[in-house]
Amino acid sequence: MAAVWWPARPSAEAAPPRESRAAALATANQQVRALAADARIGISGRYNPGASYETCDRRGVRAPADGPYALTYTAYADLPDRLHIAALRRLRAALERRNGVEVTAYEERPQVQEAQLDAADRPHRTHVAVASAKPPHTVRLAVTTECFRPPEDGR
Numbered sequence: 001m002a003a004v005w006w007p008a009r010p011s012a013e014a015a016p017p018r019e020s021r022a023a024a025l026a027t028a029n030q031q032v033r034a035l036a037a038d039a040r041i042g043i044s045g046r047y048n049p050g051a052s053y054e055t056c057d058r059r060g061v062r063a064p065a066d067g068p069y070a071l072t073y074t075a076y077a078d079l080p081d082r083l084h085i086a087a088l089r090r091l092r093a094a095l096e097r098r099n100g101v102e103v104t105a106y107e108e109r110p111q112v113q114e115a116q117l118d119a120a121d122r123p124h125r126t127h128v129a130v131a132s133a134k135p136p137h138t139v140r141l142a143v144t145t146e147c148f149r150p151p152e153d154g155r
Contacts, residue, residue: 015149016056016068016146016147016148016149017125017146017148017149018148018149018150018151018152019145019148019149019150019151020150020151021053021065021069021071021150024071024145024148025051025071025073027124027145028051028071028073028126028143028145029049029073029075031121031124031126031128031143032049032073032074032075032141032142032143033075035091035128035130035141035143036075036077036141038090038091038094038095039077039087039088039090039091039094039130039139040087040090041077041079041087041139042077042078043075043076043077043141044075044076044077044078044138046076046078047075047076047138049073049074049075049076050073050074050075051071051072051073051074052071052072052073052074053069053070053071054069054070054072055067055068055069055070056068056069056070056147065150066150067149067150068147068148068149068150069147069148069150070144070145070146070147070148071144071145071148072142072143072144072145073142073143073144074140074141074142074143075140075141075142076133076138076139076140076141077138077139077141078137078138079137079138079139080137081112081113081114081132081136081137082113084113084114084115084132084139085108085110085113085114085115087115087139088106088108088115088116088117088130088131088139089115091117091130092106092117095117095119095121095128098121098123099123100121100122100123101119101120101121101122101123102119102120102122103117103118103119104118104119104120105117105118106118113132114131114132115131115132116129116130116131116132117129117130117131121143124143125145125146126143126144126145126146127143127144128142128143129141129142129143129144130142
């Protein structure tokens with residue numbers, strides 16, 4: 001996955017915006033479903049989507065419920081390997097037509113029928129990563145948010 005385009009640790013004068021975990025999760029879920037639709041692939045019922053809340057400045061460290069957090073939401077699609085490159089080409093074309101979205105990395109590996117795409121979606125304040133994954137015949141779709149602070153009321 002490419003580096004995220006927003007600062008990992010905000011400066012004192014630029015505190016992260018407020019967003020509830022539920023709202024961030026709903027937005028990330030909706031965005032992953034839109035990515036799948038743009039690629040013309042379906043989210044698999046075989047694998048459970050996953051949400052991971054981590055501290056903003058230390059990826060891999062679970063965020064406390066009352067502290068700043070970044071969310072990574074991941075879902076999977078079943079797709080024959082021979083169709084991965086075509087699906088990610090469709091997705092790349094769709095993302096390139098959107099205002100505020102920049103495809104930051106794209107790679108095809110035709111010899112093994114794999115592809116990978118990373119994008120910065122500034123309007124949604126997220127980083128997008130879509131790639132061929134293991135087990136075979138699987139595409140991983142992930143959205144990572146910028147750093148958010150929970151609302152002051154804790155909801």
